[in-house]
Amino acid sequence: MDSGLASARALTNHGGMSRRLRVLTAALAVATLLWLVFSAAERALALAQRFITLPAWLQWTLGGALALFAVIGIYLLWIFLRPRKRRRDIQAPRREDLETRIERLQAQGARTRALSDELQELDRRRVEARLYVTVFGEISAGKSSLIAALAPGAELRSDVLGGTTRQVVHVDVDLGDGRTLRLADVPGSRESGGEEREAMARDEALRAHAVIYVASGDLTRTQTDELRWLAEFGKPMLLALNKADQWQPDERDTLLAKLRERTSGLVDAVVVVSAGGSERFRRELADGRVEQVERARRADIATLLPALARLTVPGAEALETARERAVLAGLHERTGELEASQRAIEAERIVARYSRRAIVGAMAAVAPGSDLIIQGALATAMARALGKIYDIGLTELQIEDFLKRARLTLRTSTSIVLAIAGNALKAFPGLGTLGGGVLHAFAYALIFDSVGNALSATLAERHTLDTRIAGDKLKTLLAKGGAARIKRLAALTVDALRERPDDTHAS
Numbered sequence: 001m002d003s004g005l006a007s008a009r010a011l012t013n014h015g016g017m018s019r020r021l022r023v024l025t026a027a028l029a030v031a032t033l034l035w036l037v038f039s040a041a042e043r044a045l046a047l048a049q050r051f052i053t054l055p056a057w058l059q060w061t062l063g064g065a066l067a068l069f070a071v072i073g074i075y076l077l078w079i080f081l082r083p084r085k086r087r088r089d090i091q092a093p094r095r096e097d098l099e100t101r102i103e104r105l106q107a108q109g110a111r112t113r114a115l116s117d118e119l120q121e122l123d124r125r126r127v128e129a130r131l132y133v134t135v136f137g138e139i140s141a142g143k144s145s146l147i148a149a150l151a152p153g154a155e156l157r158s159d160v161l162g163g164t165t166r167q168v169v170h171v172d173v174d175l176g177d178g179r180t181l182r183l184a185d186v187p188g189s190r191e192s193g194g195e196e197r198e199a200m201a202r203d204e205a206l207r208a209h210a211v212i213y214v215a216s217g218d219l220t221r222t223q224t225d226e227l228r229w230l231a232e233f234g235k236p237m238l239l240a241l242n243k244a245d246q247w248q249p250d251e252r253d254t255l256l257a258k259l260r261e262r263t264s265g266l267v268d269a270v271v272v273v274s275a276g277g278s279e280r281f282r283r284e285l286a287d288g289r290v291e292q293v294e295r296a297r298r299a300d301i302a303t304l305l306p307a308l309a310r311l312t313v314p315g316a317e318a319l320e321t322a323r324e325r326a327v328l329a330g331l332h333e334r335t336g337e338l339e340a341s342q343r344a345i346e347a348e349r350i351v352a353r354y355s356r357r358a359i360v361g362a363m364a365a366v367a368p369g370s371d372l373i374i375q376g377a378l379a380t381a382m383a384r385a386l387g388k389i390y391d392i393g394l395t396e397l398q399i400e401d402f403l404k405r406a407r408l409t410l411r412t413s414t415s416i417v418l419a420i421a422g423n424a425l426k427a428f429p430g431l432g433t434l435g436g437g438v439l440h441a442f443a444y445a446l447i448f449d450s451v452g453n454a455l456s457a458t459l460a461e462r463h464t465l466d467t468r469i470a471g472d473k474l475k476t477l478l479a480k481g482g483a484a485r486i487k488r489l490a491a492l493t494v495d496a497l498r499e500r501p502d503d504t505h506a507s
Helices: 002-051 056-081 095-108 112-126 143-150 195-207 221-232 249-262 306-309 315-362 379-389 396-427 429-434 439-461 467-478 483-498 500-506
Strands: 130-139 169-174 182-185 210-215 237-242 268-273 276-283 289-297
Touching: 002 056, 002 095, 095 112, 112 195, 112 210, 130 143, 130 195, 130 221, 143 182, 143 210, 143 306, 195 315, 210 221, 210 306, 210 500, 221 237, 237 249, 249 268, 268 306, 306 396, 315 379, 315 439, 379 396, 379 439, 396 429, 396 439, 396 467, 439 467, 439 483
Parallel strands: 130 182, 130 210, 210 237, 237 268
Antiparallel strands: 169 182, 276 289
């Protein structure tokens, strides 16, 4: 009992001593910090006094240098401490809404076959319940060779021009754990003139459950953007550093660490592989001749298979929801592009229709823009029609404000408009046979074409009528001739004037 009490007192005393030691250590630390602060302040004051005694030119030189170093230091500190750019979450639409948009486009005469086929492929793969993985990357990164190493004996179509793959090729691969998956070899990105094949590769990447991104060295900005794009669609992804046998071990380890840092949050793992394939080199013979030699390179994918097995262990059914979401999100973007194209086509028709009406009314005008633009009847109707195309309700105030700007622009641009019209008459002699009023008629065609295209471009870009931007576009279009445009407006003028009686009654 006494020994227990003694032990307790000893522990208590030991704890008390520890607290005193901590307080003493803290006091010494505070005193040291204060001493450093006062020393730094004293040193700063001494430097300030010496700085004041320097000549003015030297003060400005040193002051500028210090300010420059301070700016550089702050910038470097911001680079290292700034938060990482957050990954953008891609929003996938409901399938019903997407199908409605596609049907609407089809009714408008748009080519929607590719969009409908994509939905059918989405359903087919869901029913098939097979695990799909796309091998993606830039041309000549070794994608086809990597697939050949994963699936020996697979027949891959290839050629020797700028990359090997010209279409999507599927092969089955045994993961070694009783599961198989289907690999897709796709055309490489960054190929000159290969935009269509690159789009094909991106679509196949969205259809897959997972992606292997192949690189043969440090990532370029374009490659990083591709990885970020795939990650935004929620793709499980491996980064395979290919051709690893071309580096020394220490160089490879440094590059691997750099890649893992740069792709943190984008890929699930970074692995090192040697896809094999073949390499060519020049060999000098004993007699002085040089020959081209091609030899096979040994493949080493020991780290890739287990990483791929871990990436796909949830299985096709578990990964299907994310895959469907990515496909629908990609279709949403493609449908939006087709909708924008259809709006542009319809906007061109509207501008041409109102330009034709303006040509007919121009025969009674004194000077270009003196009647229709000031009264605003046709221009207002054209603006409302264009707003309807882009689902933008334009107010009377917005239209009036734009027409005021247009009127001011036309006052200063009349000479340019007439000069362009005169040149058109010289270039197309047939216009002169229609009478002197054809000059003003063509000028009105140019005016309304410019007004309509300025409105259309602004509504498409801004989704509202920004009168300042639309006015700037109008100035540019009024001063822009162009042989193709002049020829189109000349033909429109001839047709409108020849059919003037019919158009007048139709208006």
